[in-house]
Amino acid sequence: MHDKHLHFSLALTTTSLYLSLHLHSPKPLQKWERKKPTLTLSLSAMSTPASLPLLEAAELGKGSFKYAWVLDKLKAERERGITIDIALWKFETPKFMVTVIDAPGHRDFIKNMITGTSQADCAILIIAGGTGEFEAGISKDGQTREHALLAFTLGVRQLIVAVNKMDTTKWSEDRFNEIIKETSTFIKKVGYNPKTVAFVPISGWHGDNMLEESANMPWYKGWTKETKGGVTKGKTLLDAIDAIEPPVRPSDKPLRLPLQDVYKIGGIGTVPVGRVETGIIKAGMVVTFAPSNVTTEVKSVEMHHEQLEQGSPGDNVGFNVKNVSVKDIRRGNVASDSKNDPAKEAASFNAQVIVLNHPGQIGAGYAPVLDCHTAHIACKFAELKEKIDRRTGKSLEDNPKFVKSGDAAIVKLIPSKPMCVESYNEYPPLGRFAVRDMRQTVAVGIIKSVDKTDKSGGKVTKSAEKAAKKK
Numbered sequence: 364m365h366d367k368h369l370h371f372s373l374a375l376t377t378t379s380l381y382l383s384l385h386l387h388s389p390k391p392l393q394k395w396e397r398k399k400p401t402l403t404l405s406l407s408a409m410s411t412p413a414s415l416p417l418l419e420a421a422e423l424g425k426g427s428f429k430y431a432w433v434l435d436k437l438k439a440e441r442e443r444g445i446t447i448d449i450a451l452w453k454f455e456t457p458k459f460m461v462t463v464i465d466a467p468g469h470r471d472f473i474k475n476m477i478t479g480t481s482q483a484d485c486a487i488l489i490i491a492g493g494t495g496e497f498e499a500g501i502s503k504d505g506q507t508r509e510h511a512l513l514a515f516t517l518g519v520r521q522l523i524v525a526v527n528k529m530d531t532t533k534w535s536e537d538r539f540n541e542i543i544k545e546t547s548t549f550i551k552k553v554g555y556n557p558k559t560v561a562f563v564p565i566s567g568w569h570g571d572n573m574l575e576e577s578a579n580m581p582w583y584k585g586w587t588k589e590t591k592g593g594v595t596k597g598k599t600l601l602d603a604i605d606a607i608e609p610p611v612r613p614s615d616k617p618l619r620l621p622l623q624d625v626y627k628i629g630g631i632g633t634v635p636v637g638r639v640e641t642g643i644i645k646a647g648m649v650v651t652f653a654p655s656n657v658t659t660e661v662k663s664v665e666m667h668h669e670q671l672e673q674g675s676p677g678d679n680v681g682f683n684v685k686n687v688s689v690k691d692i693r694r695g696n697v698a699s700d701s702k703n704d705p706a707k708e709a710a711s712f713n714a715q716v717i718v719l720n721h722p723g724q725i726g727a728g729y730a731p732v733l734d735c736h737t738a739h740i741a742c743k744f745a746e747l748k749e750k751i752d753r754r755t756g757k758s759l760e761d762n763p764k765f766v767k768s769g770d771a772a773i774v775k776l777i778p779s780k781p782m783c784v785e786s787y788n789e790y791p792p793l794g795r796f797a798v799r800d801m802r803q804t805v806a807v808g809i810i811k812s813v814d815k816t817d818k819s820g821g822k823v824t825k826s827a828e829k830a831a832k833k834k
């Protein structure tokens with residue numbers, strides 16, 4: 364066995380940082396035959412005001428990590444096609460190979476947390492320890508509270524709390540304990556058990572307790588947290604990341620692969636690109652794209668410009684399909700195995716929605732844009748079925764006329780154009796969405812059930828027919 368390393372990538376948006384981890388062997392492999400788990404972290408810098416120009420490295424350093432440098436180098440790289448992760452800078456830990464990257468095209472933390480690279484197994488809340496900043500973040504309408512609630516609502520069950528800017532508190536033990544006490548109370552209200560959370564005092568700017576133990580806080584004896592296997596202890600933020608329990612990946616489920624882009628590559632043909640969310644994809648499979656209703660054979664699969672035996676959950680892959688034009692399929696389509704619960708178009712769906720940030724009232728007929736996986740489509744709130752308690756899910760009122768900020772409701776949604784979504788219970792990454800209006804995220808939702816249209820007579824390519832005969 365090789366030494367195992369987790370490789371994780373750190374991406375920045377205006378209010379947050381993301382890390383995604385890939386377990387891999389440090390030795391280059393001829394083919395990407397190894398398949399080990401992928402782990403994704405959402406790391407949100409809660410104190411950063413949304414307006415801060417995060418690409419200015421100096422500004423960034425003061426409020427956040429000095430490791431998160433010049434990200435605009437990547438703009439040129441983005442245009443080049445299939446390379447989805449672009450490395451900028453790396454460091455190693457006992458378990459991880461860490462890469463600082465930019466996540467292409469993410470402007471909005473909440474939308475990204477729901478639809479993008481950050482479908483996280485663990486959230487790291489970075490809380491500013493400075494006087495006033497912490498209090499603002501966890502106030503009734505503060506960002507920290509909102510993001511913790513979102514993480515929990517979206518199924519992120521592991522949490523690390525990093526109390527940043529300890530240098531500005533003169534490394535005060537009292538201040539750290541006060542913040543732990545307050546934060547424990549509010550994360551408990553959200554739904555987390557504080558006993559399972561590592562609380563780490565850090566200074567991102569000076570590097571204290573990030574990678575190595577700090578000499579500035581001799582009073583700090585380390586963090587402890589309860590896990591399934593007992594009690595885990597550590598000192599630094601990196602120890603806390605090392606102690607994340609890797610999730611079981613849904614490779615045994617049927618394939619769902621939302622397309623991020625579709626490229627036409629000379630001499631190869633049509634290459635859809637996206638992240639495998641559930642199941643596996645490999646050459647020879649006959650896949651159906653929903654809602655386009657096109658069926659074809661997968662000729663090859665690649666990742667990082669290497670041929671891949673098979674793509675597994677968490678892998679960003681490109682795959683070559685025959686006899687399909689770039690016009691037939693597009694971003695937002697979902698690839699699935701034509702023989703194993705193939706994806707279908709949704710005629711309508713019922714969802715539990717939490718209204719976060721809407722200036723008025725939302726009633727039947729409201730038609731904002733929904734971002735679900737990579738799809739971006741206007742959907743009509745056809746019916747408000749019931750208003751519910753956002754924590755317990757208990758019904759408060761049947762058929763309410765309106766819902767407003769802070770409310771949770773069960774609603775029926777009808778897409779304005781063909782769209783493929785799934786219930787959260789069956790396929791979590793295709794069952795959560797952000798509701799966008801007025802250039803912001805006004806609500807988030809979890810899909811409870813889907814009414815699927817069963818279209819026959821879609822396009823089946825010759826290669827798909829041939830592949831079917833072979834089997």
